[in-house]
Amino acid sequence: MKLFNQDLAPRGSSMSYAGLLERLEILRSTLRWANQLDRPDIEKLLRQANAVRDEVMQLSHKERFVQALDADRRSEAVDKPLPHPGERRQALLARSFVFEGTFGDNPRLLDALEIAEKAAPTDLPVLIDGESGTGKELMAKVVHANGARADKAYISVNCGAIPESLIESELFGHKRGAFTGAATDRKGKFESAHKGTIFLDEIGELPLQGQVKLLRVLQSHEIQRVGSDETIAVDARIVAATNKNLRKLIEEGQFREDLFYRLSVIHVSLPPLRERKDEIPLLLAWYGDEAAEVLKRRPVALSPRLREFLLEYAYPGNIRELRNLMYRLACLAGDLADLAQLPEDIRPRAVPAPAPASLEAKDADGASSSPPAPASLAEAKRAASDEAERACLERGLKDVGGTVAELARRWDMNRSHLQILLKKHGLHSKDFRQAR
Numbered sequence: 001m002k003l004f005n006q007d008l009a010p011r012g013s014s015m016s017y018a019g020l021l022e023r024l025e026i027l028r029s030t031l032r033w034a035n036q037l038d039r040p041d042i043e044k045l046l047r048q049a050n051a052v053r054d055e056v057m058q059l060s061h062k063e064r065f066v067q068a069l070d071a072d073r074r075s076e077a078v079d080k081p082l083p084h085p086g087e088r089r090q091a092l093l094a095r096s097f098v099f100e101g102t103f104g105d106n107p108r109l110l111d112a113l114e115i116a117e118k119a120a121p122t123d124l125p126v127l128i129d130g131e132s133g134t135g136k137e138l139m140a141k142v143v144h145a146n147g148a149r150a151d152k153a154y155i156s157v158n159c160g161a162i163p164e165s166l167i168e169s170e171l172f173g174h175k176r177g178a179f180t181g182a183a184t185d186r187k188g189k190f191e192s193a194h195k196g197t198i199f200l201d202e203i204g205e206l207p208l209q210g211q212v213k214l215l216r217v218l219q220s221h222e223i224q225r226v227g228s229d230e231t232i233a234v235d236a237r238i239v240a241a242t243n244k245n246l247r248k249l250i251e252e253g254q255f256r257e258d259l260f261y262r263l264s265v266i267h268v269s270l271p272p273l274r275e276r277k278d279e280i281p282l283l284l285a286w287y288g289d290e291a292a293e294v295l296k297r298r299p300v301a302l303s304p305r306l307r308e309f310l311l312e313y314a315y316p317g318n319i320r321e322l323r324n325l326m327y328r329l330a331c332l333a334g335d336l337a338d339l340a341q342l343p344e345d346i347r348p349r350a351v352p353a354p355a356p357a358s359l360e361a362k363d364a365d366g367a368s369s370s371p372p373a374p375a376s377l378a379e380a381k382r383a384a385s386d387e388a389e390r391a392c393l394e395r396g397l398k399d400v401g402g403t404v405a406e407l408a409r410r411w412d413m414n415r416s417h418l419q420i421l422l423k424k425h426g427l428h429s430k431d432f433r434q435a436r
């Protein structure tokens with residue numbers, strides 16, 4: 001019988017098989033020793049049996065999924081031992097794979113994307129892990145967008161950002177008067193995600209009490225609003241993400257093992273950017289173009305030494321950091337960006353800081369004079385940030401020929417806030433009227 005065949009069970013789910021057997025045994029002995037059962041007891045046993053049945057179905061789904069993936073890989077390996085570079089990428093795109101970013105030929109990233117693509121049409125829970133800025137949220141959207149629920153709700157919850165006392169109400173809703181401040185009945189995120197997908201971000205931050213409640217909902221597919229006895233059926237596909245090592249949290253007693261297995265039926269790991277450096281040129285081009293489009297300017301060219309730096313840099317903030325860097329360069333540089341326009345904390349030490357208000361004139365020759373030494377690190381940071389702000393404002397005003405309203409519209413900013421910033425830097429829009 002499949003359930004008992006440990007060889008078939010993928011590593012990790014054997015824990016769940018053992019747990020299921022234990023629960024079946026409890027059910028069996030309850031029935032064996034019961035002389036008489038009242039209706040409520042029968043209902044309770046039925047609910048328990050249903051939960052076990054659901055879990056068995058999920059495990060069997062997972063087995064089929066993992067076996068299909070393995071079979072796919074084996075047959076690919078036999079037919080085409082070494083795919084040509086670009087082949088896997090092209091194949092994904094040819095299958096109308098929806099992805100709002102860019103990807104190259106990095107095998108680890110392609111592994112993750114192919115798993116997400118295959119998992120998407122199923123309703124299996126997906127757990128995505130990876131360092132901050134590696135694209136976990138983007139991947140959650142990939143799972144949603146490539147599945148049958150794509151046209152239904154996608155609800156995102158940041159489990160780390162909700163105060164512990166409000167988690168239950170945020171996830172499951174509440175009834176009017178359930179607690180001080182509950183002035184009206186309120187739907188929770190699970191109900192809003194009915195028929196769609198719920199993205200549980202930073203799941204490792206969910207306190208233990210919240211974990212117990214979540215587990216119960218995942219088992220029963222029902223929620224109860226806080227302060228209400230009524231149960232409401234919810235059908236939400238679960239995608240969770242974390243930048244923590246959940247196995248370590250389990251060892252430390254901070255994360256429930258049973259919840260981990262529930263959530264990680266499909267597990268996708270995103271490699272940090274420093275382990276997929278071959279993707280960096282693609283991302284530089286992608287975000288160089290995007291930043292130019294957003295800032296309504298021509299794409300910035302990178303000096304050879306800046307390009308070399310950007311290709312080799314370790315990006316502790318991963319793709320988010322690369323993206324921010326490209327926006328910074330597009331804002332601060334003229335036609336050619338150089339090391340001097342990098343943020344001070346990552347700039348190679350021999351390179352001087354850009355001189356105030358002359359950023360645009362500078363180029364690869366690094367010919368500007370060094371500014372006076374700052375009194376402290378905080379002072380240096382403040383000065384660098386002021387310089388960048390001023391340079392950006394100057395460039396923006398120049399591009400719009402000194403029309404503040406137009407600049408506010410382009411930057412999607414409040415006009416009076418923009419006026420305050422101009423005043424702070426002593427900039428006068430009329431000085432830019434002829435400069436266009």
Ligand SMILES: Nc1ncnc2c1ncn2[C@@H]1O[C@H](COP(=O)(O)OP(=O)(O)OP(=O)(O)O)[C@@H](O)[C@H]1O
Pocket residue numbers: 100101102103130131132133134135136137138139243286319320323
């Ligand atoms: N392959 C990619 N192509 C283009 N942009 C990407 C790619 N992957 C991620 N990004 C971008 O990188 C940024 C960070 O991605 P995302 O927010 O998904 O990361 P995260 O892992 O959820 O980060 P955090 O842990 O800090 O929440 C976003 O702007 C996202 O659009």
Ligand SMILES: [Mg+2]
Pocket residue numbers: 136137201
């Ligand atoms: Mg995120």
